[in-house]
Amino acid sequence: MLDQLRVIVQRVNAAKNLQSALNIIVRRVREALNTQVCSVYLYDTDINSHVLMASEGLKAQAVGHVSLEIGEGLVGLVAKHAEPINLQDASTHPSYHYIEETGEEVFHAFLGVPIIHHRSVLGVLVVQHEERRAFDEGEEAFLITLSAQLAGVIAHAEATGAIQGLSPSGHKVSDTVFPGISGSSGVSIGRIVVVFPPADLSQIPERQTKDIEKEIEFFNNCLNAVQEDMRELNAQIADQIAEEERQLFDVYVSMLDDDALGNEVVERIKMGSWAQGALAYVANEHIRNFEMMSDNYLRERAVDIRDLCSRVLFYLQQKEPITTEYSEDTILVSEELTPVMLAEVPKNKLNGLISVKGSGNSHVAILARTMGIPTVMGAVDLPLNKLDGKQVIVDGYKGEVIGNPSDIVLTRYRNTIKEQDELIAGLEDLKDVPCVSADDHRVHLWVNTGLMSDVTKSLDQGAEGIGLFRTEVPFLLSERFPSEQEQTEIYREQLEAFAPKLVTMRTLDIGGDKDLSYFPIDEENPFLGWRGIRVTLDHPEIFMAQVRAMLRASIGLENLQIMLPMISNVNEVNSALQLIKRAYRELLQEHLNVKFPPIGVMIELPAAVYQTRALARLVDFISVGSNDLTQYLLAVDRNNPRVANLYSAFHPAVLNALYHVVSEAQQEEKPVSICGEMAGDPGAAVLLMAMGFDTLSMNSAALLKVKSVIRSVSLEAAQDLLDQVMQMEDAQMIRSAVDLTLYNAGVDRLLRSSRTN
Secondary structure, three states: OHHHHHHHHHHHHOOOOHHHHHHHHHHHHHHHHOOOEEEEEEEEOOOOEEEEEEEEOOOHHHOOOOEEEOOOHHHHHHHHHOOOEEEOOHHHOOOOOOOHHHOHHHOOEEEEEEEEEOOEEEEEEEEEEOOOOOOOHHHHHHHHHHHHHHHHHHHHHHHHHHOOOEOOOOOEOOOEEEEOEEEEOOEEEEEEEEOOOOOOHHHOOOOEOOOHHHHHHHHHHHHHHHHHHHHHHHHHOOOOOOHHHHHHHHHHHHHOOOOOHHHHHHHHHHOOEOHHHHHHHHHHHHHHHHHOOOOHHHHHHHHHHHHHHHHHHHHHHHHOOOOOOOOOOEEEEEOOOOHHHHHOOOHHHEEEEEEOOOOOOOHHHHHHHHHOOOEEEOOOOOOHHHOOOOEEEEEOOOOEEEEOOOHHHHHHHHHHHHHHHHHHHHOHHHOOOOOEOOOOOEOEEEEEEOOOHHHHHHHHOOOOOEEEEEOHHHHHOOOOOOOHHHHHHHHHHHHHHHOOOOEEEEOOOOEOOEOEOOEOOOOOOHHHOOOOHHHHHHOHHHHHHHHHHHHHHOOOOOOEEEEEOOOOOHHHHHHHHHHHHHHHHHHHHOOOOOOOOOEEEEEOOHHHHOOHHHHHHHOOEEEEOHHHHHHHHHOOOOOOOOOHHHOOOOOHHHHHHHHHHHHHHHHOOOOEEEOOHHHHOHHHHHHHHHHOOOEEEEOHHHHHHHHHHHHHOOHHHHHHHHHHHOOOOOHHHHHHHHHHHHHHOOOHHHOOOOOOO
């Protein structure tokens, strides 16, 4: 059955739309199990019922017309309990519901399995037979395995229809919700602009051309260029391969002729499509068709089609690069957003961000929070190529994208935007007042930054220092390692802007999800691999150049602190300290008036948590990186949307680890700060203050919100809350207790302003 399973999944993956996919499922499953009926019911939120969407064996006129309300019949029972039902005689079951239109009264055996995607039941896959018998274990296992594999395909197909305003059963719908993960809080409304990588046929969005004749001429020129390339390649290898193998190039050239692929693309352009979109559509259709073929040789031809069309796409993009037009209310969308994509949009036009990949703690989400842009990450069901130009609502509070918004919903969200603007404006008066609790306990609020453009905004928000300057940002934006002099100039600019306030510079932290294009790190498990201090200690020339640049940049300012990332043992700290001291001596020998700065370590690994005291004896300060610490404690990749719901800084294990670090650092009389995103959550900040953190470092957009909450809560109340939550065993219970405290303190308006899961 494994071969049959593979073939069905392959065929369904190649289907062009939802109905085609469902028809393939019912036909192929019926054949594979040699049963008389196979049907698919899908849940339609618009009518709150399970609709018979496809069937082989039931009456054809029932398809699309028969529906069962929630919990109704055996299908409703399968969906309600999200588990299979296998019956010898369905009609004797108390939940059996007879529907005359289906003609199913002659079928006794019944097996229904739920189709589940991201914990939601999309529908039910059913097989039936006249004979009174239970389907055997093998048949049941086959159907369960198949439904699990097909759930994602069905969800994507449903989403493709939903973004165009259609429910699975064809009803016109509005306010379609696409779930994701909150990347940056806030709400925005705007028009989608899809950005995509070059020469990738799968991500080209559908767009209209303004000049059909010009578009056809441009496409034909690019097509001819690829054909000429094929001929030249053929000539170059004429004496290297046999004649019959050379003929393959002639086949490639002919495939692009006017009466083959080329003509199909032109016909689609004539329908109004731009050349890239027309090519991608035709190419993907042919690729799907070839991949569905049972003959291995023919199936492999899908690779040839993809290669040829990618070559044409490359020419289309190179000969006439597309200048992206950004609307005044741009919602930027991509398979995987990058900081460079954000930087290309004029700031006054960027309303919101949506990324199919990534989570609320990926670096582009952190950047979005710094910029104060509502963002949804991990929206895995969004049909990218159907989105361009569509109006959507980005709800960064809930982590949702709303397509086809109705006037009622638009009005509600416009009011929310007005409220959030008024809230931010109301916090402006707090910029110049100290961050003290209601009973005068002082907490220092610093910022995390990586770009010079963040500095002015941070100072405007009343930042008292920089708790984390991400020195890897200039490395990421460069095409080579920045020289010592280049780094000196970058660091000097930051230090001068904040002087005399302290600036904590983290040494180069690459690896994991931060790769340099000119220094690739290819590992199967990069988060447990070569990253942070491990890289720079293995390359002391990189480390020394960076430390020398930091020390040179601080001359005359003396507001530098150096912080070491990804520390797992005392030997790493000792090795790093030796190199820093060597750099310091070298600069003194060069007659530069440098001062030796305070050195600190980041507590990001569970190993470091339980060596806090030993590490504190070696350095001047301790700083917790809560993002990575949470990730490593919970074994949750913070960039993976599938497990993002498990990532919670309010997990009891995380809170216990943080409390332990503070206690150990205090015993060595060393200051302790926290520079993860948790510090920017108003509720979490109350707990961190109660634990004894001296400094909270966050993105600048969160500063005034956190200050407002801390000034509204007494240290005594915060410590009572901490005592309460440290006895709890569930992150949701802890979050609720914190929210209740904020509500009682009268700052419930800030409850929705920031979330740390």
